[in-house]
Amino acid sequence: FAEAKRLCKPDGIHAVMFAHQSTEAWTALINALFEAGLTVTATYPIDTERGNRMVALDASALESSITVICRPREAGAAASFRQVRQEIERVVAESVHRFFEYGLRGADLIVACYGPAVGVFGRYERVERADGTPVKVPELLELVKEAALRAIAGEFQGDTLSRLYFVWASLYGVSEQAWDDARILVQIGGDSEDAMDVARRHGLFVVNGAKCRLALIKDRAERRHIGEDAGAPLIDQLHRAMLLWKEERRADLVRYLSDHDLLDHVPFWKLAQALFEVLPRGGEDRKLISALLSEREALRLEAKRKADEKPGLFQ
Known part of the structure; x- marks a missing residue:
């Protein structure tokens, strides 16, 4: 990704094809992009995979490939976890509605929300709790999952x-x-x-x-x-x-x-x-x-x- 960042113009984009749903895989991808000076700004699910492809045997594979759109990262100052959580809740709710209208379901729907959410915390150099401890990428991705499921549940907040x-x-x-x-x-x-x-x-x-x-x-x-x-x-x-x-x-x-x-x-x-x-x-x-x-x-x-x-x- 470092070479991709070097070749990318300040207003350019870089696309990565990804087809994995595990938090570990996405954490590795996002950390690698951040280290290279890139951040994720959008994700687009595309059904390009054959049903009999080899990776389909892996339970962690998605039904669709996710095109991850990246841009050069311009990280600002640190942000509070409370502020970032509120932004993620809003962005994920909008993304769930949009992707649901596109016909996405299951893990594809959840993982497609990662991109817009990463775009939120990718704007900051780091995200901190009130006591100053940093919030890592895996925790933020779990927050995205929870926000997506709450958005799907909508107004129904029963048992x-x-x-x-x-x-x-x-x-x-x-x-x-x-x-x-x-x-x-x-x-x-x-x-x-x-x-x-x-x-x-x-x-x-x-x-x-x-x-x-x-x-x-x-x-x-x-x-x-x-x-x-x-x-x-x-x-x-x-x-x-x-x-x-x-x-x-x-x-x-x-x-x-x-x-x-x-x-x-x-x-x-x-x-x-x-x-x-x-x-x-x-x-x-x-x-x-x-x-x-x-x-x-x-x-x-x-x-x-x-x-x-x-x-x-x-x-």
């Missing part, structure tokens, strides 16, 4: 398992993915491996060998008491409501929603709306959620009427 379910549906829909890739990618509510293992045991994924997919209502119907426990995740409560609707048990549905204070519980209905927008059209799950959303007000009125009909203590 960990429900957020994981929604983010997965947004990234992959109902298609099968490599289980190891999922562990690398999904980092919500702490350690990704722990989160994914908990979700697996909870029945949110159907695992088939090295592959996994999102568990749909047909898969979770076997859990007879789903959503009945106190403190059950919202996704369990939503699936319970969907099952009651599917079985045409309207009275039980009204009672369930009322007993669990879900009729006016905003996060519950936000999750339903969010999944309706990302699940495949024509699928059973989307149809059931659509029915619940369209009947929301009617269900609330029925519950209120039943409550009004209950005899008082002295009647």
Whole structure:
């Protein structure tokens, strides 16, 4: 990269093709560019890879190649971690929206956000915490992942398992993915491996060998008491409501929603709306959620009427 920097004009650009998702690989690339006097200003995913290419056997490879656009680096003074974090949050949120519109999903979507984010902290000589300790590139890349996943989750900020379910549906829909890739990618509510293992045991994924997919209502119907426990995740409560609707048990549905204070519980209905927008059209799950959303007000009125009909203590 030093030779590329020497040949690059002050207003010129240098392009690097990259197809890796690991933090270690990106850290090595970014540090090498910084040392050569270059910084990343943009990233463009391009689907140029053949499905049977040798690197496709490596779980760390991306579906698309990333064209990394570099320019001569003009690093200014040091910046606070708080300031850089706010800038990264804003840039990543914009990038997620743009790349999602382009059709990117999964690890490609997350890694494509690295470029714009690196452009933020590449403007500074170093990034420091309040106590003066430097923030290294791997920490900043983890910050980008977290910011991207928060941007995907959007306004829905429910419990960990429900957020994981929604983010997965947004990234992959109902298609099968490599289980190891999922562990690398999904980092919500702490350690990704722990989160994914908990979700697996909870029945949110159907695992088939090295592959996994999102568990749909047909898969979770076997859990007879789903959503009945106190403190059950919202996704369990939503699936319970969907099952009651599917079985045409309207009275039980009204009672369930009322007993669990879900009729006016905003996060519950936000999750339903969010999944309706990302699940495949024509699928059973989307149809059931659509029915619940369209009947929301009617269900609330029925519950209120039943409550009004209950005899008082002295009647």
